Amino acid sequence: MDWRTKIGLSLKNRLPGELSHRKMLPPERELQIAPGNANAVKKSGVLLLIYPENGELYLCLIKRPPHMKNHAGQVALPGGKIEKKDAGPREAAIRETREEIGVLPEQVEILGSLSELYISVTGFLIHPFVGWTPAKPTFQLNHGEVEKLLLFPLLSYLRHQSVETVELDTVTGKLQVPAILFEGEIIWGATAMILSEFADLLSPALAPE
Numbered sequence: 001m002d003w004r005t006k007i008g009l010s011l012k013n014r015l016p017g018e019l020s021h022r023k024m025l026p027p028e029r030e031l032q033i034a035p036g037n038a039n040a041v042k043k044s045g046v047l048l049l050i051y052p053e054n055g056e057l058y059l060c061l062i063k064r065p066p067h068m069k070n071h072a073g074q075v076a077l078p079g080g081k082i083e084k085k086d087a088g089p090r091e092a093a094i095r096e097t098r099e100e101i102g103v104l105p106e107q108v109e110i111l112g113s114l115s116e117l118y119i120s121v122t123g124f125l126i127h128p129f130v131g132w133t134p135a136k137p138t139f140q141l142n143h144g145e146v147e148k149l150l151l152f153p154l155l156s157y158l159r160h161q162s163v164e165t166v167e168l169d170t171v172t173g174k175l176q177v178p179a180i181l182f183e184g185e186i187i188w189g190a191t192a193m194i195l196s197e198f199a200d201l202l203s204p205a206l207a208p209e
Contacts, residue, residue, distance in 0.1 A: 003057055004111070004132050006205040007050070011112030011130060013201065020197035021117060024163070026170070026177040026189060030120040041118070041125045045089030046079030047097045048130045048198060049108065050154065051137065058136070059195075061150040062100060063185060065143070075150060075187045077128065077194065078103075089127035097131075101149060102140025107133050114197050119190050121171055128194045152182060158199055158206055 018031055025031065033041060049060040066073045078097040086092040090113075094105045108131040117126045139149055157180070166179045166186055179188035180195070187195065 003052060003205075004109075004134075007130060007132065007202065008111045010201050010205055011114075015115045016197055016200045017115035020200045021115070021193040024178045024188070024192035024196045026175055028172055028175065031118055033118050033125070034120075037123065040123055042081055042123050043089060043125050043127070044079060044081045045086075045091070045093030045096070045127050045129060046077040046194070047093040047108070048077060048114075048128060048194070049097060049103065049133065049137075050131065051133045051135060053136055056156065057154040059152040059154045060101065060103075060139075061152050061187070061191065062141075063147045063150065065145070065147045073147075074189065074191070075182075075185050076191050079126075079128075081124070090129055093127075093129050094131075100142050100145050101137075102142070103133070103137045107137055109133070114194060114201075117190060117193055124190075126190055126194070128198075130198070150183060150185060152187075154202075155206075157195075158203055161199060 021031060050057050060078065061075050062078055063075050064073060078100045079093045080096040082089055082092040086095060090110065094108060097103050098105060111130045111132050114128040119126065141149060163178050164181055165176050167174055167176050177188045179186045180192055
């Protein structure tokens, strides 16, 4: 069974959601929307864009420039806030992926979605979608929104999941946070929590058929 099929089938299973998110949850963060904050939630969509190459699956991550209003300098998934022209979070994720890294919508097959994730610090409710492209896309980075592209080896991570604890300066002060270290960058926060759920969902598919 090819990985496109395996991923699609895995996404039809019950999602682990909060159980996975909490593995990478920074301290002093909440996953639930407080009753008084419901009307202020900002909805967004992000894309886990995956392609196969030489027996590996690569996940496209981006590093935000230091001047960004939200998540400046952080490793993230392509995506952003839902705009009026978007029909919903899926369309926002696809549109932002095109705007940020130049991958065209017709190149991406959406295989399914992961659990929504609320980020209490910024008030964003993130809806992650999983997209597949059969070969490495030609990327065109929008350097106003993307400092650099990171091609994360997903299968290698699934086989050797390694989580570190690092100290970071955050908007709420210095914190010891769970993180994944990759190519000199620190993957933490929302991106790490989403990746944690995806890894938990896919890990059974690594077993020999």
